Amino acid sequence: MISVKFFASVRERLGRANVDLELQAGSTVAEVLAQVEGITGVSLAGQHLLAARNQVHVPFTEPVADGDEIAFFPPVTGG
Amino acid sequence: MISVKFFASVRERLGRANVDLELQAGSTVAEVLAQVEGITGVSLAGQHLLAARNQVHVPFTEPVADGDEIAFFPPVTGG
Amino acid sequence: MTVRVQQEAFHLGAELLAHAQPTAGAVVSFLGTVRDYSDAADILAMEIEHYPGMTERELERVAQEAQRRYDILDSLIIHRYGRLAPQDPIVLVAVWSLHRAAAFDACRYLIDVLKTSAPFWKKEITPAGARWVTDCPGCRAGTQHGHVHPDVLEEC
Amino acid sequence: MTVRVQQEAFHLGAELLAHAQPTAGAVVSFLGTVRDYSDAADILAMEIEHYPGMTERELERVAQEAQRRYDILDSLIIHRYGRLAPQDPIVLVAVWSLHRAAAFDACRYLIDVLKTSAPFWKKEITPAGARWVTDCPGCRAGTQHGHVHPDVLEEC
Numbered sequence: 001m002i003s004v005k006f007f008a009s010v011r012e013r014l015g016r017a018n019v020d021l022e023l024q025a026g027s028t029v030a031e032v033l034a035q036v037e038g039i040t041g042v043s044l045a046g047q048h049l050l051a052a053r054n055q056v057h058v059p060f061t062e063p064v065a066d067g068d069e070i071a072f073f074p075p076v077t078g079g
Numbered sequence: 080m081i082s083v084k085f086f087a088s089v090r091e092r093l094g095r096a097n098v099d100l101e102l103q104a105g106s107t108v109a110e111v112l113a114q115v116e117g118i119t120g121v122s123l124a125g126q127h128l129l130a131a132r133n134q135v136h137v138p139f140t141e142p143v144a145d146g147d148e149i150a151f152f153p154p155v156t157g158g
Numbered sequence: 159m160t161v162r163v164q165q166e167a168f169h170l171g172a173e174l175l176a177h178a179q180p181t182a183g184a185v186v187s188f189l190g191t192v193r194d195y196s197d198a199a200d201i202l203a204m205e206i207e208h209y210p211g212m213t214e215r216e217l218e219r220v221a222q223e224a225q226r227r228y229d230i231l232d233s234l235i236i237h238r239y240g241r242l243a244p245q246d247p248i249v250l251v252a253v254w255s256l257h258r259a260a261a262f263d264a265c266r267y268l269i270d271v272l273k274t275s276a277p278f279w280k281k282e283i284t285p286a287g288a289r290w291v292t293d294c295p296g297c298r299a300g301t302q303h304g305h306v307h308p309d310v311l312e313e314c
Numbered sequence: 315m316t317v318r319v320q321q322e323a324f325h326l327g328a329e330l331l332a333h334a335q336p337t338a339g340a341v342v343s344f345l346g347t348v349r350d351y352s353d354a355a356d357i358l359a360m361e362i363e364h365y366p367g368m369t370e371r372e373l374e375r376v377a378q379e380a381q382r383r384y385d386i387l388d389s390l391i392i393h394r395y396g397r398l399a400p401q402d403p404i405v406l407v408a409v410w411s412l413h414r415a416a417a418f419d420a421c422r423y424l425i426d427v428l429k430t431s432a433p434f435w436k437k438e439i440t441p442a443g444a445r446w447v448t449d450c451p452g453c454r455a456g457t458q459h460g461h462v463h464p465d466v467l468e469e470c
Contacts, residue, residue, distance in 0.1 A: 008207050008279035009290045055212035057275065071209060071277075077291040078206070078237060078278025079190055079249050079269055087363050087435035088446045134368035136431065150365060150433075156447040157362070157393060157434025158346055158405050158425055171327010174345070180401055185345040186421075188414060189330070193339040245336055258344060258425060265342075266418050 002064060004036060007073035010049065014040050023066050029053065030060040032070050048075055081143060083115060086152035089128065093119050102145050108132065109139040111149050127154055159225060159233055161217040163208060165240040167247060174252055179231045182254035186261040188269050190249040192242050196291075199284040206239040206248070209277035213237070220271045228264035230255040235268065237278065315381060315389055317373040319364060321396040323403060330408055335387045338410035342417040344425050346405040348398050352447075355440040362395040362404070365433035369393070376427045384420035386411040391424065393434065 005018045014036070021035055029051045037043055052071040053062050064070060084097045093115070100114055108130045116122055131150040132141050143149060160177060162168075170189055179185075192204045217235050224233055234252045242248060251268045255261040280291040316333060318324075326345055335341075348360045373391050380389055390408040398404060407424045411417040436447040 005209070007209055007277065008281075009292075052209070052212055052277070055209070055215050057216075071212070073209070073277060074279065074290070074292070076273070076275065076277050077280045078208070078276050079273035084365070086365055086433065087437075088448075131365070131368055131433070134365070134371050136372075150368070152365070152433060153435065153446070153448070155429070155431065155433050156436045157364070157432045158429035169327055170330055171325055174326055178401070181350055183347055183349040185343075185347070187341075187343050187345075188418070189341040189343075190414070191339055191341070193412070194337055245334070256349070258346070262344070262418070262422050266414075269414060 179254040
């Protein structure tokens with residue numbers, strides 16, 4: 001099981017703030033995103049997306065382990 | 080007549096804060112300084128000195144006019 | 159080194175006093191406030207969303223990195239979230255050092271890196287409706303410290 | 315644009331509030347304070363002498379030059395003179411702008427130029443006696459804005 005979180009415009013687009021997923025063996029962050037799109041029926045293609053694994057910025061090629069917290073969000077605009 | 084002012088270590092070295100001088104025709108700031116050294120009997124040779132004419136930084140080659148306020152002081156150390 | 163993420167307003171003067179460093183000769187601070195307008199639209203309010211947990215971690219990481227890179231005595235970062243009004247303070251970055259160069263460099267480093275890495279998102283509330291601020295500083299040429307985003311799915 | 319030369323203490327927070335610019339999105343401030351020690355000697359007090367009249371003129375000149383060089387909304391310079399204690403504020407430079415880069419650049423420009431051109435002189439009072447601070451930043455290599463002294467009689 002992994003916990004997936006969404007923020008800002010991604011959260012609004014998906015209509016939810018989080019989802020729990022069964023992890024598929026050998027998954028990367030990119031594959032988690034594909035699972036999310038499948039479940040929600042919403043495509044995020046063309047969006048500028050960033051990802052975090054366990055609250056640290058990671059590339060989409062990052063492997064995912066069971067129990068991880070994965071997050072997807074648009075470029076940050078704080079400060 | 081010109082008014083000559085001294086600040087900080089220059090004031091202390093000369094033992095006075097100001098002196099009024101009769102202007103010699105064609106004088107520059109450097110010649111005013113020589114007059115000051117003559118009057119006070121104190122040499123400022125070897126000192127890092129700056130000069131101002133009417134409250135504006137000037138080089139020692141600056142000509143001086145009657146009624147001017149001339150000042151001599153060490154490098155500034157504010158801020 | 160102090161990092162705070164909070165909804166409440168803060169007062170620059172009080173914060174600098176509270177974190178004063180007796181041995182510091184220089185303090186450089188940056189205060190970012192909500193502007194009145196943006197792209198010619200009036201701003202009625204600003205809503206700031208963040209990623210609780212990751213935000214604090216990320217700010218602590220950049221604060222530690224600044225401490226490693228620059229000869230500074232201490233730093234303070236306060237960033238607000240929630241609904242803010244025009245002219246409200248959003249972010250404060252302050253750096254204490256013996257000499258001014260390190261404080262200027264570190265303060266600028268902190269705000270530059272924070273803006274491209276700390277998970278905050280701004281939404282502007284204008285008379286025409288709400289809209290996410292989509293500006294991506296790291297995607298623009300000339301960002302001082304480069305583009306810190308580790309990856310993107312699509313070009314911005 | 316405000317320039318003040320005064321004996322009294324000032325409070326950073328109160329000054330920034332009093333000079334707040336509604337349209338500014340960024341405020342960068344530099345606060346210089348009296349240090350506790352210098353070259354391994356304790357500092358009991360700092361006496362600052364200035365050239366009344368020329369000091370104000372010179373500060374106004376650098377403030378105008380900053381306004382001309384950088385895209386800023388406003389600036390504030392406060393510099394004290396007289397007898398100060400360790401940790402007392404000496405100088406405050408604050409700059410308001412729409413975007414942070416101009417405020418950082420202008421604030422640094424102001425303090426750098428002020429330090430080499432405004433007629434202030436510091437005397438440190440230590441247990442071993444009083445001594446003028448003789449440091450000449452403009453004579454050191456690497457000063458950001460060059461040596462503004464127009465001339466010297468002798469090499470420093």
